[in-house]
Amino acid sequence: MGGFLAGGAAPTRRAVIGGGLALGALAGLGRPARAAEPIRIGFPVPITGPFGAEAKDQVRSAELAVRQFNEAGGLGGRMAELLVRDDKLNPGEAATRTLELIEKDRAHFIVGALSSAVQLSVNEITRSRKVLYVSISQSDTINEAKDFGRTTFHEALNPHMTTAAVAKHAFRKGSRIAYLAADYAYGHEMLRGFKRAAAAIGAETAGEILHPFGAPDYSTFMPRLRAMRPDILCICNFGRDQANAIKQANDFGMKRASRLVVPVLLHNQRLAAGPDAFEGVVGAANYFWRLEETVPSARAFNDAFRAAHGGAVPTDYGAYAYTAVRALLMAVTKAGGTDTEAVVTALEGLTYDVAKGPEHYRACDHQAVQSVLVLESKKKSEMAGEADLFTILAIEPGSEAALRSCEELGHRA
Template sequence: MDRFDAKTPLKTPPTAALSRRGLLKGAAFGGAALIAAPAFLRSARAQSGPIKIGFPVPLSGPYSTEAQDQVRCAQIAIAQFNDKGGLNGRMAELLVRDDKLDPGEAATRALELIESDKVNFLCGSLSASVQLSVNQVAKQRGVIYNSISQSDSINQVSDFSKYTFHEALNPHMTAGAVARYAFPKFGKKVAFLIADYAYGHEMERGFKRAGKEFGIEDVVEIKHPLGQADFSTFFPRIQAARPNVLVVCNFGRDQLNLVKQATDYGLKQQMKIVFPVLLFSQRLAGGAGPFEGVIGGANYYWGLESEYASAKRLNDAYRAKHNNAVPSDYGALGFAGVYALLEGAKKAGGTDPDAVIAALETLKYDAYKGEQTYRKCDHQAVQSVLVVESKPQAEVKGPNDVFKIVATQPAGDQFLRSCQELGHS
């Protein structure tokens, strides 16, 4: 089994390795200096010093590969802002913390960033449950938080506050887009294999809700724990149900392990394998063979550079900094989340939370794939969703040429749950 941790770089394509220690050391320097400063200097700096963005992400654990790329891309957003002179001379800083994919650890790190490091904003997280923990801390202390991980709950009135923004896609959008493409093409008998936590359950709900339109039949449903090593024990039950489509709602290394084992087991010859999110990073790690023909959703693919100047700008900046590699899908969310916060600060003329909230609610921005907005009622980023298919080796033209975009769901409120359904008046 291929192993990746916070100290292991992606091997294909070549990219600049960022160790967990290096990420934390470099990003935290400005915050440490602020803590040591006298009280009157801290107060002055809060008004006119650096614009500080706290960035808790799981640099250790099964999602570390994606988290490291979120940091790389967030650093690009910071650099581009500073290269343009910042905000009236105020430069931006990124303060990275390892949330270890644990809600309690994430809450502790978020509190530390707010109270000790005096960040202006928070951005980050890579788990549905972890982001809710960070959001609770942020809203209680009046700090704007822009989440870059999928969640349906964060937009609901029970978890939402005026300080809550959600740059990432949500499961309703993502699963819906993939379902509307896959079920009419591949069949109505559907098996579900889901990671047994919020991400898996919300994605499954999104598929089933969209599937009602096509009359899908749920033939079997199996749950697995996060970090499952052996998926083969589930395969006989799936085969016995004779599905046309196997929907797998998991993420990170779980996705890679599942695809490899399903290929070895011959499952792909019997059914179409579909993910709500098909990860660029895991496809690079796994290679063309295991992933061939697998379908999934994505917020971003570097090939959009042929259509959007903003995608090419991000890709070129990443290539220049990381040995001609390209940003991943979830990495791009790290860029977009920080980019939007800084654009909001520029529009507001400062970092006052209420002014920035008002600016973000009316902001039209093109971070990396065309124009986006935040819906006012729940601060969800209204954006396109890509449906991608992994290419066979014979069609691959280079180390990064791994997917073809087979469908695009355009940005639109009609693909979101209504404000009323989420509990907003």
């Protein structure tokens, strides 16, 4: 897929007329100076495939961040470009596209990926090439010492902090919990996080079932889950898998005996499945547009997105892209250029509030320390409009205490 610039159009470049005049045959003619090299941000995301809805939201929000930077004058007139590539949700494809972005397109930085395995593949390339990478997908592994590098930053929530926040508000001592989890890194990490949180609370595991990625039918799992007699059914999957699993759990009457809980309550999947299937489902999110009622930066982000997209509101995974690109460009400004070491240092020392309140990156693993929203999907009768999907039950404040310790991740003090 070809690269896109913010707003979908090439920026106007003003020729700068040199002060001196050429000699000989060119006497009397001004010689244009070379335009400042653009700040190139490579952006590999799965435009095609089951996570395409979330990926396209990320592109729209990243484009907005770049557009705002350029409209504010860029870096002393030096503009930014967003180079979007389709990684097709495939680690090998992502590695190839990332290598092309670095070596062919001369991207200064990489932001993107929407899968645990894909982001690790991207990170392997960027780390080996010493290119700054900001991941915008949940992962616990990318923070661990074996996969971490100085140029690695993780803007997304991670499964540990996500599941802990949900469990705090959904689990109770003595609750029986059954798990349906996707059989790949995302499902495994969310399952581990929920079990860890449940053990601390005193909840019991009634049983667990792993399902293949992209399973078209969950009907064979539902009788087995129902036989576990859980108080809570945790469905740990992503994208279309979430919508399909919740719809079928609803069809099989699981809600009559069990509360449905997910680690991440996805905006787009709730829209796709409708209010009835998702009614009462509880989960976490990094962002929901109704934060604008209490957070000024959320209001500014929403207003800018509405103006650019016909009144539509930004989504959760879109917000990851926006905050990542905005923070990166703030660090570029602070560093005064695109030198990798200088920008890494600037990003390490940055506290930023661009969409949801203050954030910063923890020193040992470059994990974004940020709030976690705990949401409940609304009944249709409670909705004030198509986008009024959730009630914010709680906002867990950003805290390094909510993360796994640096020592546990393998980082030396």
